[in-house]
Amino acid sequence: MVRLRQIRLVLVGLVALAVLLAAGPALADTMNLAYRGNSNVTVWVDGVKKNSITAEFYTPTGYQDAMWFGYCVDPLQNFKNPITPGDPNAWTGPEISPAVTGFNWREAAWLMENYAPGNDWLSDPGSVNYSSSAVKLAIQAVQLAIWEVTLDPNATYSASDITNTSGRFYTASSAAATLAGTYLVALSEYKTLTGGNIDLSGEYKINDQGDRQDLVVGTGGAAGAPEPATMLLMASALALGGGVLRRRRKRA
Numbered sequence: 001m002v003r004l005r006q007i008r009l010v011l012v013g014l015v016a017l018a019v020l021l022a023a024g025p026a027l028a029d030t031m032n033l034a035y036r037g038n039s040n041v042t043v044w045v046d047g048v049k050k051n052s053i054t055a056e057f058y059t060p061t062g063y064q065d066a067m068w069f070g071y072c073v074d075p076l077q078n079f080k081n082p083i084t085p086g087d088p089n090a091w092t093g094p095e096i097s098p099a100v101t102g103f104n105w106r107e108a109a110w111l112m113e114n115y116a117p118g119n120d121w122l123s124d125p126g127s128v129n130y131s132s133s134a135v136k137l138a139i140q141a142v143q144l145a146i147w148e149v150t151l152d153p154n155a156t157y158s159a160s161d162i163t164n165t166s167g168r169f170y171t172a173s174s175a176a177a178t179l180a181g182t183y184l185v186a187l188s189e190y191k192t193l194t195g196g197n198i199d200l201s202g203e204y205k206i207n208d209q210g211d212r213q214d215l216v217v218g219t220g221g222a223a224g225a226p227e228p229a230t231m232l233l234m235a236s237a238l239a240l241g242g243g244v245l246r247r248r249r250k251r252a
Contacts, residue, residue, distance in 0.1 A: 029084060030082035030083065030084050031059060031063045031068070031082055031083050031084070031085050031207075031217065032059070032060070032061070032081050032082045033057045033058065033059060033060075033070065033079075033081060033082075033083065033215070033217075034057070034058060034059075034060050035055040035056060035057045035058070035079070036055060036056055036058065036130040037054075037055055037056050037117065037130045037135055037136045037139040038053055038054070038055045038136070039053070039054050039055070039136045039137075039139065039140045039176075040052070040053055040054075041053070041054050041140060041143075041144070041171060041174075041176065042171065042172060043075060043144075043147065043169065043170070043171045044165070044169070044170050044171070045075060045076060045096065045151060045168065045169055046096065046168055050075060050076070052075055054072075054139055054140040054143040054144070054176075055139065055143075056069060056070075056071065056116065056117060056118050056130075056139045056142075057069060057070040057071065057072075057079075057215055057217065058070070058118060058121070059217075063085075066203075066219045067122055067219070068217045068218060068219055069112070069116065069118030069119070069121065069122065069217065069218065069220065070112075070118075070215045070216055070217030070218065071108065071112060071116065071142060071143055071146050071215065071216055072143065072146070072147070072213055072214070072215055073091075073094060073105070073108060073146060073147075073150045073206065073214050073215065073216050074094040074095055074150075074213050074214035074215075075094070075147055075151075075169075076094065076095055076096055077094075077095055077211075077212055077213040077214065078212065078213055079212065079213045079215075080211070080212035080213065083207035083209065083212065083215060083217075084207050084209060085205035085206070085207050085217055086205060086206060086207060086208055087205070087206075088105040088106075088109075088204050088205060088206040088216065089105075090208070091105060091206040091208050091214070092208055093150075094150060094151060094214060095210060095214070096151070100150070100151055100153065100168075101153075102153040102154075103149070103150050103151075103153040104149070104153065104198070105150075105204070105206060105216060106198040106200060107149040107153075107187060107198065108146045108149055108150060108216050109198075109200050109202075109204045109216060109218055110187060110190070110198050110200065111142055111145050111146055111149070111183055111187065112142065112146075112216070112218060112220065113200060113201060113202065113218075113220050113221060114183075114186070115138065115141070115142050115145075115183050116138070116139070116142045116220075117130070117135050117138055117139060118220065119220040119221055122219065122220045122221065123221065137175060137176055137179065138179070140176040140180075141176045141177075141179035141180040141183060142180070142183065144162055144171055144176055144177060144180040145162070145180040145183040145184050145187075146216070147169050148161055148162050148167075148169055148180070148184060149184070149187070150169075151168050151169035152167045152168050152169045155191075155196075156188040156191070156192070157184035157185065157187060157188045158181070158184070158185065158188075159178075159181030159182060159184065159185050160181065161181070161184055162177045162180045162181050162184065163177050163181075200218075201220065201221040202218045202219040202220040202221060203218060203219045204216060204217065204218040204219075205217055205218070
C-alpha cells in the first residue's frame, strides 16, 4: 500500500510539472519570432520608394500555449525582437504621418487565415515547403494585400488597387501583385456577403512599438492548440499512469 501511494505521488508530481511547464509561456509579456519564405519587393508609401523584404513570421518555441504566425503591418519600420503583443483593437496604426484612418485589423487577419501558408503550417508543420517558389509567392502576395488594407483602407477593393500609383501604398506589376489583387477582390466579396462583418477562427494580437516593426500575429484556425513540448509531457504523464494501472491489475 505504501509503494502504491508513492507511485501515485510521483504521477501527480509529473502531471503538475507538465502543467507548470505548459503554463510558462503564458506568463511571458514578450514574444520572440523568426521568419521564413523571404523575398525582395519594391513598394511606395506616400510616394516614398522603399526596398523591402516580405516574409512570414512565426514562433519557434510557441507563446501562451500555442504556435503563432504573423505578417508586417508597418512597412516603414525594421523588424526587431522581441515584440510585445497587445489588443489589436487598441492598435494606433502604422508609423506614418498623417495617420491612417479607417483601417480594420480584422481584414489583415482574414487574409492570413484564408491565404497565408502559415495557417496550414499551424495545422501540419511538415506540410509547407518554405523554400518553394510557390510558397514564397503566396507569402509576398499576402503581405502586399495586408499592406494595402492597412495603409490604403477602403470599403471595397479591386484587383488594381495594389498597383494604383494614386494610392498611399502601391507596388509595381508582378505575379505577386496580381495574386494579391485576387485576394483583395475575394475580401471585398466576402464583406459584401457578410455586411462588412469579418469572422475569424483564431486569436490575434498586434504589437504597437515605435522602435520596431508592428506585426499582426495570430493562431489562425488552430487556436488553442498545445505546443509539441506540452503534448509530449502530458503524453508521458498519461503513459506512466497507464503503466501503474496495468501493474495493479497484474498484482490483483
